[in-house]
Amino acid sequence: MTRLFNEPSAFADEMIDGFVASHGRWVRRVSGGVARSTRSTPDTVALVIGGGSGHYPAFAGLVGQGLAHGAAMGNLFASPSAQQVYNVAKASDNGAGVLLGYGNYAGDVLHFTQAQDRLRAEGIDCRSIAVTDDISSAPVAEKHKRRGIAGDLTVFKVAAAAAEAGHSMDSVVEIAERANDRTRSFGVAFTGCTLPGAPEPLFSVPEGRMAVGMGIHGEPGIGETDIPTADELAELLVKDLLAEVPDGVTVEGARVVPLLNGLGSVKYEELFVVYRRVAQLLADAGVVAVDPQVGELVTSFDMAGTSLTLFWLDDQLEELWLAPADAPAFRRGAVTAQALDAEELAFDAEQLAVIPDATEESRQAAPAILAALDAAKAVIDANVAELGRIDAIAGDGDHGIGMERGIHAAAAAAADAVVRGAGAGTVLNLAADAWADKAGGTSGALWGMALRAVGAAVGDTEAPNAAAVAAGVAEAKRSIMDFGKAKVGDKTLVDVLSPFSDALTAAVNDGGSLRDAWGTAATVAEQSAEATANLLPLMGRARPHAEKSLGTPDAGAISMALIVRAIHNTLIGETAAKNTVKENA
Numbered sequence: 001m002t003r004l005f006n007e008p009s010a011f012a013d014e015m016i017d018g019f020v021a022s023h024g025r026w027v028r029r030v031s032g033g034v035a036r037s038t039r040s041t042p043d044t045v046a047l048v049i050g051g052g053s054g055h056y057p058a059f060a061g062l063v064g065q066g067l068a069h070g071a072a073m074g075n076l077f078a079s080p081s082a083q084q085v086y087n088v089a090k091a092s093d094n095g096a097g098v099l100l101g102y103g104n105y106a107g108d109v110l111h112f113t114q115a116q117d118r119l120r121a122e123g124i125d126c127r128s129i130a131v132t133d134d135i136s137s138a139p140v141a142e143k144h145k146r147r148g149i150a151g152d153l154t155v156f157k158v159a160a161a162a163a164e165a166g167h168s169m170d171s172v173v174e175i176a177e178r179a180n181d182r183t184r185s186f187g188v189a190f191t192g193c194t195l196p197g198a199p200e201p202l203f204s205v206p207e208g209r210m211a212v213g214m215g216i217h218g219e220p221g222i223g224e225t226d227i228p229t230a231d232e233l234a235e236l237l238v239k240d241l242l243a244e245v246p247d248g249v250t251v252e253g254a255r256v257v258p259l260l261n262g263l264g265s266v267k268y269e270e271l272f273v274v275y276r277r278v279a280q281l282l283a284d285a286g287v288v289a290v291d292p293q294v295g296e297l298v299t300s301f302d303m304a305g306t307s308l309t310l311f312w313l314d315d316q317l318e319e320l321w322l323a324p325a326d327a328p329a330f331r332r333g334a335v336t337a338q339a340l341d342a343e344e345l346a347f348d349a350e351q352l353a354v355i356p357d358a359t360e361e362s363r364q365a366a367p368a369i370l371a372a373l374d375a376a377k378a379v380i381d382a383n384v385a386e387l388g389r390i391d392a393i394a395g396d397g398d399h400g401i402g403m404e405r406g407i408h409a410a411a412a413a414a415a416d417a418v419v420r421g422a423g424a425g426t427v428l429n430l431a432a433d434a435w436a437d438k439a440g441g442t443s444g445a446l447w448g449m450a451l452r453a454v455g456a457a458v459g460d461t462e463a464p465n466a467a468a469v470a471a472g473v474a475e476a477k478r479s480i481m482d483f484g485k486a487k488v489g490d491k492t493l494v495d496v497l498s499p500f501s502d503a504l505t506a507a508v509n510d511g512g513s514l515r516d517a518w519g520t521a522a523t524v525a526e527q528s529a530e531a532t533a534n535l536l537p538l539m540g541r542a543r544p545h546a547e548k549s550l551g552t553p554d555a556g557a558i559s560m561a562l563i564v565r566a567i568h569n570t571l572i573g574e575t576a577a578k579n580t581v582k583e584n585a
Contacts, residue, residue, distance in 0.1 A: 002302060008197030009405065012053040012075045019060055023328045026064040028345050030091040032084030034060050035070035037345060038337035045163040045172045046070070046092040049101040049156050050085060051108055052077045052440065054195070055216055058152055058298045061329030065337045067160045068101075068327070069094070075405060076195050076301075077217045077398050078440035079107035081448075082114035083433060089119055089126070097125030097169045099176065101156050103148025104130040105217075110445035110484065111436075125169050129176040131155050133185040133309065135244055136213030136222055149216050150261040150298040151183035154311040154321070157330070161323035179317055182246045185259075186237055187307025189214035190227060193264065193300045195398075202397040212236075216263070216300045219395070230270070234277035237308040242285060249312050252286035257321055259309035261297040266306050268295060278308060290318060358423025358460035365424040365463045366417070372567045373411040373431060379566040380407050380559065391555035399443060399555040406439025406447055407563075423460030428452070443556055446484060446493065450476040466514035470505045477501040491535040493556035500525040500564060515571040522561075522568045529553055529561035 005011050020029045028037040033050060040046070049059050050072030059071040070092035074080035079102075080088075089098045100116060102108040112128055119126040132143055133151025159176035167175070189211045192201030205211045205224070210233075213222035228236065245251055260275045262268065275294045282289050290313060298307075313321065324333030380387075380403050388400035413434035417427045428451050436448025450473075457472030458464040477497050486492045488499075503524040507517030532554040 002194055002196040002198075005196040008195070009401075011196045012073070015053060016060070016073055019056075019328075025339075026326070026328050027060065028340070030070070030088055032080060032087035033071045033073040034063055035088060035091040036063060036065070036340075038065055038339055039344075040065075040069060040092075040094050041164070041166070043095045044166055045096050045169050046089070046094050046098045047101060047156065047160045047163055047172075048072065048085070048089045048092050048098055049152070050074070050080050050088065050112070051102055051105070052079055052217070054193075054301045055298050057296065057329030062153070062156060062327050064325065064327030064330075065335045066164050066323060066325030066327070066333075067330060068156060069160075069163075074107075074440035075402070075438070078402050078405075078444070079105060079111050079442070081437040081440050081444060082111045082118065083437045084440075085112055085115035086118050089115060089124075093124060097127070099159060099163070099169070099172055100126065100128045101152070101159065101176065102128075102130060103152055103216075104132045104145075105147055106484070107440060107442040107445060110442055111440070114445065127169060127173050129155060129159065129173065129180060131180055131183075133180070133183045134213075134215070135184050135186050135240065137215065140244060147215060149185050149187060150259055150307050150309045151180070151185045151311070153259065153293075153297050153330070154183045154257060154309065155179045157325065158317055158320040161320035161325070164323070165320075175316070175320065178314075179311070182249070182312040182314075182317065183309060184241050184244055184246070184312075185307050185309040186240050187214055187261070187263070187305060188212050188233065188236075189263065189303055189305030191265065191304040193303035195301065195401075202392055211305075214263075214300075214303070214305055216298055216303075217398075230273045231277045233306075234274050234281060234308075238278055238281040238285075241308060241310050242287075246312050253288070254286075255288045255290050255313045255318060256282070257290050257309075257311040257313065258282065258292045259297055259311070260292070260294045261307045261309065262295060262299070263303040263305040263307065264296070264299045265302050265304035271295065271306065274306065291322060355417065355420045355422045356426055356460060358421070358426065359462065361463040362423030362425065362458075362460045363421060366422055366427045368464075368570075369424050369427045369431075370411070370414045370418050371570050373407065373414050375566040375570045376563045377407045377411045379562045380404055383559070383562060387555050387559055390552055390558060393552050395555070398441065399559065402439045402441045402443055403447075403559050406435040406444050409438035410435040410447075410451065424464050425455045425457075425459040428455030428458060431455075442484070443493070443559075446480050446556075449479050449483065450497070453479055464514075466508045466512070466517055469514055470501075470508040470517070473497075473501045473504055489535060491532050491537040491554045491557075493554070493560045495532050495535070495554065496525045496528045496557045496560045496564075499528045500560075515568070518564070518571060519568045522564045525561040525564045529557040532557045 027034040046069040048070045049068045052074040054076045070088040072080035072085040072088040116126045131148030132146035137147045138145040162175045192203040194201045326335035384400035391399035410431035414431040432448045432451035453476035454472030486494045504521035
């Protein structure tokens with residue numbers, strides 16, 4: 001368990017502050033994460049990496065000369081928001097474009113892609129590499145669906161070395177993609193991990209058993225076996241990895257970088273015992289081990305577990321892997337770095353949002369928007385633990401706390417905007433940005449998109465009306481389904497949003513008031529949310545463990561149904577906090 005913390009909700013921010021205070025020679029604090037505190041070569045590609053906190057030394061520990069230029073750091077086990085990624089990228093840009101690197105998780109893909117689009121719109125050449133090294137998370141035929149674990153390090157290291165050497169953006173991207181294609185990882189866990197303040201682990205493994213194919217966010221393994229001896233574990237890991245060799249590679253005589261990674265609670269001494277047998281097995285197979293790495297490389301808080309990564313080299317990749325680097329958690333060779341001056345150290349891309357002009361009618365409607373968000377905050381607060389429990393059945397259990405962070409940030413931003421005289425549309429837009437920024441993860445991205453779509457439809461020139469709200473919800477449905485690629489039946493919030501939107505539009509078109517139409521649609525939303533219990537998840541982190549969720553509704557669908565009912569209660573003057581998830585959900 002995590003023993004040392006203050007407020008659990010402040011853990012990630014306080015951790016980053018402490019990390020920067022103790023590693024100022026390498027990094028500086030910027031909005032959204034950290035960036036180099038040393039001078040980079042002008043007109044070279046910048047590598048910005050990132051993901052959720054809780055995986056140190058990933059990601060902040062890999063920022064420094066010869067490695068990443070910046071790291072966007074989300075909340076615990078939640079992807080950084082698009083705004084965070086954008087801010088870190090702006091602070092890290094050297095004038096030759098930015099390559100974004102991250103593990104292949106739905107929330108990271110959504111947020112990093114949004115940031116990439118924004119940077120491109122500003123004329124910055126921005127590309128992305130999603131690491132897909134975990135062989136247990138999808139079959140070979142679906143390698144693009146695999147998640148990124150300890151293989152992040154190999155991909156980031158060679159891409160950064162290429163950038164440092166002055167390669168063009170096209171060359172850096174090609175090298176990163178080649179490294180990703182030649183990296184394979186496989187891991188196991190003996191216990192789950194526990195987030196600060198949580199009463200129990202995100203998942204558990206029976207005493208004396210080992211979960212095979214774990215994920216670094218606490219995703220349950222795909223199989224289970226008795227705990228083996230150290231040698232037996234080494235044989236399992238090596239056997240499965242040698243069974244899937246990259247195309248064009250011959251095992252005999254191949255050169256590989258082996259990474260034996262501890263996930264948080266397995267001691268270095270135990271890892272050395274395991275690696276002793278790994279080295280023997282690789283040598284027996286005719287594989288030449290180059291620069292082995294044994295230790296904590298990508299962790300999962302206090303999870304007891306380990307993973308083995310094999311990075312299959314070619315001549316160029318080997319040269320780039322062995323190139324000098326100087327970061328807090330990864331150093332080799334001699335690197336000379338010049339510290340930034342005070343003005344450069346103070347640079348931050350975040351600015352206070354300007355409140356645009358609005359009509360009196362729109363400003364008068366803004367407090368109603370705030371009331372709706374406050375109602376949503378109350379109902380999420382009342383159900384945060386249960387939403388986490390539902391999510392943990394097949395996922396990582398962070399949905400409740402992610403929603404809590406998001407709605408609290410949205411409500412606070414809306415309250416500030418109302419005080420500053422914002423119209424209804426701007427209140428929703430600023431709430432959307434705050435939700436996405438603070439919640440992170442997939443739900444943060446999607447709720448941010450939803451609020452922004454309604455805000456654009458409502459605008460700042462007129463008081464919101466039923467037709468405008470229905471049009472905004474319809475656009476939210478379209479944009480979320482288009483961006484996230486989920487469809488009805490995939491067991492996501494789309495299974496609620498789509499029928500809710502259709503029912504709302506139909507009721508408004510029939511002449512219903514916003515209050516009555518919303519109430520009708522809210523009933524449809526509740527029914528649709530409960531119906532997700534009969535579905536198998538086809539998207540997101542729950543997909544590999546689909547059968548475990550059968551009989552339990554989707555957490556994202558339930559939270560959306562709770563929120564739309566809470567908003568309806570504000571429209572009819574009732575309290576929203578009385579809504580709770582059914583105990584048998």
